[in-house]
């Protein structure tokens with residue numbers, strides 16, 4: 001790509017991040033709570049149908065979809081809950097098993113993250129499903145994050161771990177967000193991990209996973 005095109009691409013992503021942040025910020029607290037619960041309910045259905053035993057999930061910050069009802073559901077149903085801790089020095093994430101809310105402490109960017117002194121590190125293994133946060137999504141697996149590349153780097157790392165552990169199954173990568181975050185098309189680059197599915201307050205769409213209905217497949 002020539003320098004002019006690169007500048008255009010970066011500014012377009014930057015502008016999109018800004019406008020999609022505003023869109024999310026504009027939802028009232030009541031709407032956020034209501035839509036988050038609806039999305040978490042949909043997400044739990046997906047996990048039931050796929051017989052998932054472990055999930056990785058973010059703890060919400062700023063106006064993100066509140067994922068906490070899903071964590072509560074997972075604990076109640078005996079699923080292993082894995083939460084990332086971000087390391088800004090190399091923009092990587094360490095994974096920890098979270099068993100109680102009080103294991104969280106404020107981490108990078110003010111995000112509530114597992115306390116490495118108290119939570120058990122989740123190593124040499126791969127969660128069955130990864131719930132991916134984002135500012136914008138589309139219905140072809142496209143996603144726009146905050147621009148740190150944290151989830152793309154994790155995808156690369158887990159891909160190697162799946163290989164090393166001779167695991168037959170890759171984790172499912174499913175976006176989770178408010179329906180207002182869904183766009184016709186999100187610009188993607190080579191390094192961007194294409195999502196397998198997307199859950200919003202209005203339902204699931206995506207690839208038909210094991211046990212997942214086929215009525216809403218990606219285009």
Ligand SMILES: Nc1nc2c(c(=O)[nH]1)N(C=O)[C@@H](CNc1ccc(C(=O)N[C@@H](CCC(=O)O)C(=O)O)cc1)CN2
Pocket residue numbers: 058059060061064084086093109111133134145146147148149150151
């Ligand atoms: N809840 C949650 N946890 C998460 C993520 C997420 O999206 N949600 N991440 C998902 O990857 C990672 C954190 N990624 C982040 C990347 C950048 C910024 C940030 O504050 N960026 C500046 C802009 C910097 C710039 O323009 O260069 C900002 O938004 O003000 C925050 C988080 C890991 N943990």
Ligand SMILES: Nc1ncnc2c1ncn2[C@@H]1O[C@H](COP(=O)(O)OP(=O)(O)OP(=O)(O)O)[C@@H](O)[C@H]1O
Pocket residue numbers: 143144145146147148149150151152153154156189191192
């Ligand atoms: N697997 C990777 N290895 C190294 N660098 C990467 C990788 N994936 C992405 N990057 C770099 O990270 C930066 C941010 O990528 P991108 O704009 O796709 O972030 P994002 O997916 O929106 O953010 P996030 O995942 O943190 O929410 C880019 O400069 C990109 O080159």
